[in-house]
Amino acid sequence: MTRRLLLLLPLVGFLVLGSFLYLGLSINPFERDSALMAREFPAFELATLGDPDQVVDESLLEGEVTLVNVWGEWCPTCKQEMPQLLDLAERGVRLVGVDYKDTRDKGRDFLDTYGNPFEINIFDPEGTLGFDLGVYGAPETFLVDRDGIIRYHHTGYITPVDVRETILPEVEKWR
Amino acid sequence: MALTRRLMLWLGFMSSLAFVLALLLPTPGLAASEVREFSDPVTEQRYRDLTATLRCPKCENQAIDDSESPIAGDMRERVYTQLQDGRSDKEIIDFMVERFGDYVLYNPRLEGRTLLLWGLPVALVLLGLLVVTLIVRARRHASARDLSAEERARLDALINRERTE
Structure with a gap:
């Protein structure tokens, strides 16, 4: 009898392996936590998009819960995301933009065309701040608490549903 | 050949x-x-x-x-x-x-949460070796040990017949 049962072992092994692989199919590899979660916003020293002479650093993010949105004129989904960001700004969320791998002219044109929800825009033409943030595509959004610690990270386009169901609750949570 | x-x-x-x-x-x-x-x-x-x-x-x-x-x-x-x-x-x-x-x-680095990842293949190979060793051992002993006196006598007779033919 036990011998018979032993013959079932390969089948059991196959089923275990099969279910792991099946679960693997439904995992979205882009939904992974930022390596910077619960860490300080990286140090930087960059000019703003509006004024090349105005240099800002990470202290810009202290004192208030802030959404940092990494965008670029070259990024099509950033355009689709703008209405949601404008909505968030209207609801009183503080937004700071990072104009990533862009030119000043194009970045300014973008804001003229699609609206400007940002209190200020950090101009990052070389993508150095983006690199330190682990950004590998735009848009990406980071929620920074009043102590400058990254508390939430969203990869890709923020939908109106995301605004209601994740972004606003997260902002409230850290306020 | x-x-x-x-x-x-x-x-x-x-x-x-x-x-x-x-x-x-x-x-x-x-x-x-x-x-x-x-x-x-x-x-x-x-x-x-x-x-x-x-x-x-x-x-x-x-x-x-x-x-x-x-x-x-x-x-x-x-x-x-x-x-x-x-x-x-x-x-x-x-x-x-x-x-x-x-x-x-x-x-991936070898650390607490990757132990299973790195350890499982090694563990499976060791398990396989153990199983094979056990089977081989069981077979080797089985052939000689499990014969009754009667069977042994028959086996001897068969071998002797072959030798004399």
Whole structure:
């Protein structure tokens, strides 16, 4: 009898392996936590998009819960995301933009065309701040608490549903 | 005759093994198009190794030396400048993991939560060896031990008959 049962072992092994692989199919590899979660916003020293002479650093993010949105004129989904960001700004969320791998002219044109929800825009033409943030595509959004610690990270386009169901609750949570 | 057959078997086995090993060999990155200047071949080899083992965060299944994605280009650039600055391989890898997470490691580190990942294949091989040893042992003993006196007598008779014929 036990011998018979032993013959079932390969089948059991196959089923275990099969279910792991099946679960693997439904995992979205882009939904992974930022390596910077619960860490300080990286140090930087960059000019703003509006004024090349105005240099800002990470202290810009202290004192208030802030959404940092990494965008670029070259990024099509950033355009689709703008209405949601404008909505968030209207609801009183503080937004700071990072104009990533862009030119000043194009970045300014973008804001003229699609609206400007940002209190200020950090101009990052070389993508150095983006690199330190682990950004590998735009848009990406980071929620920074009043102590400058990254508390939430969203990869890709923020939908109106995301605004209601994740972004606003997260902002409230850290306020 | 037996020798040729054994030789053929051995040749067949070795060629299949070579084929499997060839499949496992990494293919050199083709997409990285920058021309890099290195002061010595050792640094150049380290650059090749590092860019072949760091995974592109944007493209899932490509190393950064094999990807045209802008972030892979940025990462190659950082690897290059940090090698020029005399940083060690570990420092460069830590620098990348700090920003992009464990995801960028094609060779996951050996630590608490990767123990299962690294340990399971070893454990399975050991388990397999144990099972095979047990089976072989059981068989070896079984043939001689489990004969009753009657069976032994019959066996002896058979062997003797063959010898005398």
